[in-house]
Amino acid sequence: MxxxxxxxxxxxxxxxxxxxxxxNTIIYRKIEDVIMRLQDEKAGGVAIRTVxxxxxxxxxxxxxxxxVQWLMKxxxxxxxxEAIHLGSLIAALGYLFPISDHVLTLKDDGxxxxxxxxxxxxxxxxxxxxxxxxxxxxxxxxxNKARLELADYEAENLARLQRAFARKWEFIFMQAxxxxxxxxxKDKAERKILDSQERAFWDVHRPVPGCVNTTEMDIRKCQxxxxxxxxxxxxxxxxxxxQTQSSVHQSLxxxxxxxxxREDVQKEISFLNMQLDRHCMKMSKxxxxxxxxxxxxxxxxPLASTVEPSNPWISDDMTFWDLEASRDPSxxxxxxxxxxxxxxxxxxAGRDAFLKFLESEFSSENLRFWLAVQDLKxxxxxxxxxxxxxxxxxxxxxxxxxxxxxxxxxxxxTSHNLKDPGRYSYEDAQEHIFKLMKSDSYARxxxxxxxxxxxxxxxxxxxxxxxxxxxxxQVIDGQAADRADAVILTLPGLEGHRQTPLExx
Amino acid sequence: MGEMEELxxxxxxxxxxxxxxxxxxxxxTLQEAVAGTTLVGRVQLKTRKTLRGHLAKIxxxxxxxxxxxxxxxxxxxxxxxxxVWDTLTTxxxxxxxxxSSWVMTCAYAPSGNMVACGGLDNxxxxxxxxxxxxxxxxxxxxxxxxxxxxxxxxxxxxxxxTSSGDCTCVLWDIETGTEKTIFAGHLGDCMSLAVxxxxxxxxxxxxxxxxxxxxxxxxxxxxxxxxxxxxINAIGxxxxxxxxxxxSDDATCKLYDLRADQExxxxxxxxxxxxxxxxxxxxxxxxxxxxxxxxxxxIWDMLKAERVGVLAGHDNxxxxxxxxxxxxxxxxxxxxxxxxxxN
Numbered sequence: 003m004x005x006x007x008x009x010x011x012x013x014x015x016x017x018x019x020x021x022x023x024x025x026n027t028i029i030y031r032k033i034e035d036v037i038m039r040l041q042d043e044k045a046g047g048v049a050i051r052t053v054x055x056x057x058x059x060x061x062x063x064x065x066x067x068x069x070v071q072w073l074m075k076x077x078x079x080x081x082x083x084e085a086i087h088l089g090s091l092i093a094a095l096g097y098l099f100p101i102s103d104h105v106l107t108l109k110d111d112g113x114x115x116x117x118x119x120x121x122x123x124x125x126x127x128x129x130x131x132x133x134x135x136x137x138x139x140x141x142x143x144x145x146n147k148a149r150l151e152l153a154d155y156e157a158e159n160l161a162r163l164q165r166a167f168a169r170k171w172e173f174i175f176m177q178a179x180x181x182x183x184x185x186x187x188k189d190k191a192e193r194k195i196l197d198s199q200e201r202a203f204w205d206v207h208r209p210v211p212g213c214v215n216t217t218e219m220d221i222r223k224c225q226x227x228x229x230x231x232x233x234x235x236x237x238x239x240x241x242x243x244x245q246t247q248s249s250v251h252q253s254l255x256x257x258x259x260x261x262x263x264r265e266d267v268q269k270e271i272s273f274l275n276m277q278l279d280r281h282c283m284k285m286s287k288x289x290x291x292x293x294x295x296x297x298x299x300x301x302x303x304p305l306a307s308t309v310e311p312s313n314p315w316i317s318d319d320m321t322f323w324d325l326e327a328s329r330d331p332s333x334x335x336x337x338x339x340x341x342x343x344x345x346x347x348x349x350x351a352g353r354d355a356f357l358k359f360l361e362s363e364f365s366s367e368n369l370r371f372w373l374a375v376q377d378l379k380x381x382x383x384x385x386x387x388x389x390x391x392x393x394x395x396x397x398x399x400x401x402x403x404x405x406x407x408x409x410x411x412x413x414x415x416t417s418h419n420l421k422d423p424g425r426y427s428y429e430d431a432q433e434h435i436f437k438l439m440k441s442d443s444y445a446r447x448x449x450x451x452x453x454x455x456x457x458x459x460x461x462x463x464x465x466x467x468x469x470x471x472x473x474x475x476q477v478i479d480g481q482a483a484d485r486a487d488a489v490i491l492t493l494p495g496l497e498g499h500r501q502t503p504l505e506x507x
Numbered sequence: 508m509g510e511m512e513e514l515x516x517x518x519x520x521x522x523x524x525x526x527x528x529x530x531x532x533x534x535x536t537l538q539e540a541v542a543g544t545t546l547v548g549r550v551q552l553k554t555r556k557t558l559r560g561h562l563a564k565i566x567x568x569x570x571x572x573x574x575x576x577x578x579x580x581x582x583x584x585x586x587x588x589x590x591v592w593d594t595l596t597t598x599x600x601x602x603x604x605x606x607s608s609w610v611m612t613c614a615y616a617p618s619g620n621m622v623a624c625g626g627l628d629n630x631x632x633x634x635x636x637x638x639x640x641x642x643x644x645x646x647x648x649x650x651x652x653x654x655x656x657x658x659x660x661x662x663x664x665x666x667x668x669t670s671s672g673d674c675t676c677v678l679w680d681i682e683t684g685t686e687k688t689i690f691a692g693h694l695g696d697c698m699s700l701a702v703x704x705x706x707x708x709x710x711x712x713x714x715x716x717x718x719x720x721x722x723x724x725x726x727x728x729x730x731x732x733x734x735x736x737x738x739i740n741a742i743g744x745x746x747x748x749x750x751x752x753x754x755s756d757d758a759t760c761k762l763y764d765l766r767a768d769q770e771x772x773x774x775x776x777x778x779x780x781x782x783x784x785x786x787x788x789x790x791x792x793x794x795x796x797x798x799x800x801x802x803x804x805x806i807w808d809m810l811k812a813e814r815v816g817v818l819a820g821h822d823n824x825x826x827x828x829x830x831x832x833x834x835x836x837x838x839x840x841x842x843x844x845x846x847x848x849x850n
Contacts, residue, residue, distance in 0.1 A: 028736075028756060028758075028782070029780055029800075032780045033780060077778050078778070079777075079778045084778055084817075085778075087801065087819070088778055088780070088801075091781070091801050214802075214823050218842075221609060221611070221627065222611060222672065223738075262694070264510065264514065267514045267515060267518055269692075270518050271514065271517055271518050271521065273728065273731075274518060274521035274522060274525065275521065277521075277525050277730070278525055278528065280730075280768060282528060282529060282531070282766070282767055282768050282769075283764075283766035283767050284532045284534050285532055285533050285534055285536065285537070285540070285767055285771075286534050286540060288537075288749075288764045288767045288771070289535060289537050289540030289541065289771075291747075291749065292537070292745070292750065292764075292792070292810065293541065293544065295746070295747050295791075295792060296791050296792050296793040296809070298791075299746070299791035299792065299793075300791045300793050302790060302834070303789050303791035303793060303794070303834050304790070304833075304834050304835045304836075304850060305550065305552065305789040305790070305794055305830070305834060305837065305850060306547060306550070306789055306791055306794055309835075313835065313850060314595075314835070315555045315595075315836055315850050323833075326833065327574060344704075344705075379663060380618075380663050380664065380665070382665070382682065383665065383682045425665070426724055429724060
């Protein structure tokens with residue numbers, strides 16, 4: 003093959019050639035592998051027998067129960083329901099079928115099944131036309147056999163086709179007669195088998211109303227079929243120029259696969275060089291971080307654990323959602339703020355608490371800047387330039403009222419961005435300020451009274467004279483109250499004064 | 508040696524070096540690291556609601572994330588309709604008729620003000636849900652792709668990212684209706700995309716069997732992940748944004764870590780033969796819910812890579828799945844025309 007596909011093969015570390023395998027082909031191959039093993043009696047496959055029934059014999063059948071058992075044993079499936087599900091899928095695709103039913107499912111009992119002939123396998127890319135189906139139904143009516151009588155839906159289909167093909171019905175009739183002649187020449191037992199296989203083929207391509215049509219393809223994948231303008235081959239070898247292409251195929255232009263050019267390879271090389279420079283984190287560290295994240299959040303995960311007070315979907319009780327939305331957060335919710343600064347800022351109550359804390363430290367400008375930039379990103383375009391300037395004036399200009407601390411590089415970059423202000427002019431600055439808050443104020447926030455009070459659900463009694471009591475025995479800033487009946491007062495006028503903890507930060 | 512051959516040799520050499528570098532950090536595997544963790548108990552979710560109303564295959568659904576609409580979701584069906592559902596009452600909040608019935612994707616804006624959809628018309632249509640007279644109208648039609656629109660996700664009310672069968676992803680400015688950035692690099696149809704929790708990056712999965720991580724502002728591809736043996740149909744971020752989950756036609760899902768720059772683990776089972784169509788992690792990331800072509804959803808313990816549950820209730824392929832932003836409910840959409848809410 004030429005260069006193009008080879009390079010594709012290298013791009014993707016797979017063992018299959020992307021140009022040859024359509025998505026359906028993969029599953030067909032897997033199932034055909036199972037089917038071959040199933041039928042191989044010598045190598046542990048199921049026993050395919052002739053079963054006596056009243057006056058006749060039923061050739062080449064196997065019971066559903068046998069198939070289910072084989073699947074469980076040979077594919078290591080523990081649950082019989084799963085084996086039945088897989089078996090029904092294999093039947094629905096057309097690889098095996100119940101001899102007495104048009105509906106293609108697998109039952110775990112004595113129901114008899116037969117294997118489909120490889121000629122009719124879906125991997126042969128059949129897309130039988132309605133002319134073929136008409137020939138089939140027509141020839142069934144010509145044969146006087148009880149087992150070949152049309153089901154109601156088939157009779158309806160035939161009537162419809164007779165109307166649709168009124169002008170070429172003679173042609174169809176002749177083809178049907180020819181087929182009947184060919185069939186008559188075959189051995190009786192062989193005919194039984196072939197008839198049933200043919201019927202099963204049509205059960206796949208013209209399913210019983212209400213049954214899933216497994217030949218339906220995802221329209222996104224249709225386009226990439228190896229042969230989009232498929233050569234329409236007839237099941238009965240009929241060559242008919244008037245056969246129409248299916249309408250879906252007609253409206254889709256085929257997408258040629260791109261072949262890499264010299265430029266592509268050069269781009270790839272520079273990309274690979276960048277990759278090589280990257281620092282890879284150790285797997286052990288990665289695994290640890292995944293495990294600790296899931297552990298932390300599992301109690302908050304309603305699908306993995308039971309949540310309190312109750313799951314509203316099950317109990318119809320909205321309390322859970324009311325609690326989540328309230329500005330008066332539960333301890334459970336407050337605990338999450340301690341997982342990361344991102345989590346704290348996700349929750350509006352968390353933002354409020356953090357802001358309150360920063361205000362008490364006289365460093366709220368950082369968070370206010372961060373919030374202003376978040377808001378800027380959501381503004382309509384017409385307001386962006388003006389708002390960006392306002393932010394500059396408030397936080398970054400010389401003598402700004404809420405001056406934030408940026409390193410010179412970031413300051414210059416931002417200043418440069420502001421020459422043509424846009425929604426993302428402050429990205430770099432915002433990242434810096436976020437990192438600053440994360441490494442500095444956030445840790446102190448978690449140790450602060452504001453946070454701890456909420457976390458431990460300590461009740462604060464605030465009287466009209468702004469006196470604040472802490473209950474004895476409670477932990478304050480890491481230190482237990484000295485005396486059992488100690489009471490700490492914050493006097494009016496000293497509200498803003500930061501309580502210096504007995505230990506350093 | 509021709510120039511092309513020399514270049515290829517250089518590329519191959521670099522690839523080998525990268526493989527080596529990745530091996531160097533493999534001081535353990537995820538499987539070994541979690542050996543001491545207990546498997547999550549059997550997860551049994553029940554259908555709490557069935558949303559009936561579509562008349563044909565459902566191809567996509569997306570939950571609203573804003574607190575005002577966290578119980579709302581939008582679905583797109585080949586019956587040519589976009590329906591916004593109140594999943595709690597099962598009422599239809601809006602039923603939007605589309606110009607083209609061949610719709611393949613839909614998205615809900617984080618603000619709850621808009622929805623978007625697209626498909627074989629190669630366009631992404633944006634609808635304003637909060638119009639003055641209460642009617643839902645087309646606000647913008649973003650046209651520039653030369654292939655079908657496979658997926659779209661809002662960054663905000665003013666920006667949206669789309670992925671297409673023309674092998675590219677595009678960042679659009681909704682207000683002006685123009686392309687801001689084109690992300691090219693995939694060699695096959697882009698099937699799916701997902702935005703990182705911090706909205707700075709996004710990942711795309713394509714029919715070239717690879718997933719790519721893109722920096723939105725830098726407009727560049729940061730990393731590429733391979734290993735799948737067929738089309739990647741579904742992609743999502745692990746909740747902390749440090750890892751990527753993919754689902755493929757090769758019947759497996761994979762977890763790739765961004766910082767280790769490699770695959771951590773594969774979710775597969777000998778009894779599963781059908782391709783993965785869609786996936787969604789649970790809130791904590793401990794569970795992975797994946798929809799398959801065989802009509803089922805399989806629930807995996809993401810750390811131990813074992814199946815811990817099955818959702819069987821659809822009569823045809825599960826085409827889309829989503830977990831609500833508070834993690835409370837999982838919604839599945841199917842070719843059987845129904846959506847189901849599970850928990």
